[in-house]
Amino acid sequence: MVRDRSVNSCLNSTLVGRADDVRALNRLARAARGGRASSAVVTGPTGIGKSALLRAFLGGDACRHATVLQGTCEEGASGDSWGGVRTLLGPTAQDASPEDAALLALTPGTLAGEPPHAPAVQRAFHGLYRHAANALSRCPLVLALDDVHHCDELSLHWLDFLLRRADGLPLLVVLTRQEEATALDHGAPGHRALADLTARRRTTTLRLRPMTETDVAEVVRQFFPAPAAPAFVTRAWVMTGGNPRLLDRLLRELWAEGAGSGVGGADRIAETGGRVLARWARELLDRRPLWVGEVARAVAVLGERGADHVGPLAAVPADVVEDALMVLREAGLLTPGGRHLADGAVREAVLEPLDAQALSRLHTRAALLLSDAGRPAEEVADHLLPLPSISEPWMPGVLLEAAVRAEARGAPETAARYLYRVLEVDPDSVEVRVRLARALAETDPPEAIGLLRGALAPSVDIRTRARIAAQFGTTCLAARESTAALGMLEEVLDALDAELGPDLLPADRELRTLVESVLLIVGSQGRSTIAATRKRAAAAMTVPEGDTPAQRQKLAAMAVLTALDDQAPEPAVKCALRAASSPPLPLKNWSLINSAFVLGLADRTEDALHALDRLLRHGRENSRGWTYSLALSTRALLLHGLGALPDALADARAAVQISGAERWGETVVLPRLALAGVLVDRGEAARAEKLLTSTGPAWRDQYVWTYPRYLLAHGRARHALGDAEGALALFRECGRSLEEDGVRHAAYVPWWAEAACVLAELGRAEEAQEPAAHGTRLARRWGTPRVLGLAALARGVATPGEKGVELLGEAVRELSASPARVEHARAELVLGQVLLTAGDRRGAREHLRAASDLAQRYGAVALGQNARGALLEAGGRMRKMTASPLDLLTSMERKVAGLAAGGAGNRSIAQSLYVTVRTVETHLTSVYRKLDIAERAQLAAVLRSPGVRGARVPRQASRPRGQR
Incomplete structure (x- = not known):
């Protein structure tokens, strides 16, 4: 009833x-x-x-x-x-x-x-x-x-x-x-x-x-017994354009499907409404003169960008086109005020009467019309893509030009679609294979590698082979096939030397440098290849000036290898700064990634962040998902080291989301390692361990830049979960793997400091002296405040009595002068705990309160909770440390977020806080990142419920343009 x-x-x-x-x-x-x-x-x-x-x-x-x-x-x-x-x-x-x-x-x-x-x-x-x-x-x-x-x-x-x-x-x-x-x-x-x-x-x-939206709400209220969700009413109103008959059909259809008027029903409106609109379109066109259908089909084929050419394609006069458009618009089949169909289902219904041959003829005519009108190649090529074959001589040229334009605007997947059609016509074309591989390099690396292998035939001239080999090498990095790339690069280098000789023209010298740079990058990734690569770089390669893109890429790669040579940071930093400072030159991704890595080790954090920001901007604008995810992960690791945990958490989460949505996501480990490290400090060690154990060993164990990080992050998670012995075993395995790989650097994966602290905690201070001494030797060679502070911390926990307290005080001073804020807080905590054990409750409170304040400020929840517990034991008082997302906000960010949640616009907020609109926008962007929300509308809910995270919607600003 x-x-x-x-x-x-x-x-x-x-x-x-x-x-x-x-x-x-x-x-x-x-x-x-x-x-x-x-x-x-x-x-x-x-x-x-x-x-x-x-x-x-x-x-x-x-x-x-x-x-x-x-x-x-x-x-x-x-x-x-x-x-x-x-x-x-x-x-x-x-x-x-x-x-x-x-x-x-x-x-x-x-x-x-x-x-x-x-x-x-x-x-x-x-x-x-x-x-x-x-x-x-x-x-x-x-x-x-x-x-x-x-x-x-x-x-x-x-x-x-x-x-x-x-x-x-x-x-x-x-x-x-x-x-x-x-x-x-x-x-x-x-x-x-x-x-x-x-x-x-x-x-x-x-x-x-x-009908107005209010009218639609009233009809929905009459139709469904349960109260309607606002989203249901809004979507129903938009879908039907307020047309009562369409609304009636939509609601009947939803009712027949068992959908209600709640949020679930709202989610069904797009699909169900598309079917309703499609039937509506078929009925309407069946009752209208033939020329209305011709115009509708021309609109469906041309889309919005080709609206000016509907008349010629439909073969009807301009005034008749306008009449037909009015008919379609009044029937709700066109977008309000627009000249294109309102829904994909409507487009399918309009084109349904055409067989494949007729539709192909229509697309071919549309392509010719747009080409004759001088429209961009991409608009023309879009009509060639649906054709069963690229049969006309002019078509491949249009598709190639469209691919070039798509690449230039940062749409590699679109470029790949055009190039696949060209490859059908000329499957042996080296140029097309190379272009297509470049477009696929960051979306489907295995496919790109197969295309490049096919282009590396012996018959290809050596210069072309060298360029393809360099591209092959960087693509193999995304596919984790470094070993295959190394053999190819070495072979090409030998062939270049044999065929071109020592007296190279500038272009040939640049080409050779490019191949050398890729060989260094690829060779320095694998645990089994890094030693040979370092020897080759030291024995046969000269340090370039850095005046060209290839030279800067090689310079950055050599900066990494130089940094691992147990010496002072200045030579490596000089190379890294030179490689990263190239705004006028074409950007090379690995120039910035490797430079940022070296600069981060040297505590040149502003320079490192600047390089990564440039790389992220380039990746976002050019839809380079793999590069973007890698750069986000690298920045997350750097920010974590700086103690900027909220920003590190946002970057790592975004990197995991992006990589998880891609076909190559399984081979990319760094985003998960970065996220796991932050989660441990945020007091979520169980989540961190789950993330780490889901990482396949095939992708983590073979590589210098992932396996030690994995062991360190897993060890810290085990320690946080109470398994000190398990953590110690992982830290020691980390040290052994680095020793086997020949990587002896104080700042890169400082397992020795972690091991010393765990041993001291277990009451085995004498054993702690060995890793402490190892780290101290490395730290004194590198000499930055961060590693010197960590070395003092390791020696301090391994040394009993006043000498140990003195060393811990040295650790606090060194780390306070470094950018390592969480490590500074940790040193304060350890010193406070030692003083408390020694009976100096007043001195302990001073350092424990400092540790708690620092941890609270930088979002290190686990460390802050430990500091608070020790502080209470020492007789101090401190507010409870929480993992609320609101704790991540600065005071200004809280003010801006509160005003925005209350409905104030950016200009109004700026006036009330006496800041610029741009400042308000910057603060809101930071708030969205820290609270893991996507839009202004979610602010109120998060601010009302501090323990509830925002909706897990990928932030548009955090994704490459082509993935939005």
């Missing part, structure tokens, strides 16, 4: 929001009763509710004491002479005089083709007028003719004849017509007659508007 009531309510839903229109017709009816004859035309697009409004008016009180004669003009009735008169006056024939009855019995075709002023027609007009006047003499008369745009010409002329002679008579004529019919019937015989009739001085035109 509830369902039946809901359906009945929906059947009457077209009257929602129509009260003013009903009242307007009622006023005209009352005026007619007083002898003021008039007419009204109710107009609007298909489905807007004209007939429903007419029925409601005729059944109301205003017509209760009048004679109501009503009829409907059926489609195709315009050729039926007197059809409109018969449907109106036919029921009154039995009361007519013999003379009038003969007139009312006019059969189809009677007087057809006669002009209105012909004597026979005029006699018929007068006879019909007398019949109507007889009815008017008894009581008011209401003549209501629905769908008058289908009416025949003579009937319309008679209605005009009647109204011109009805002054002082109680007559009201009400007509309904489709608004889009104006565009369709301008060539029809009845068009002029209808125009004359509606132009009368006393004709009132009621144009029915689409």
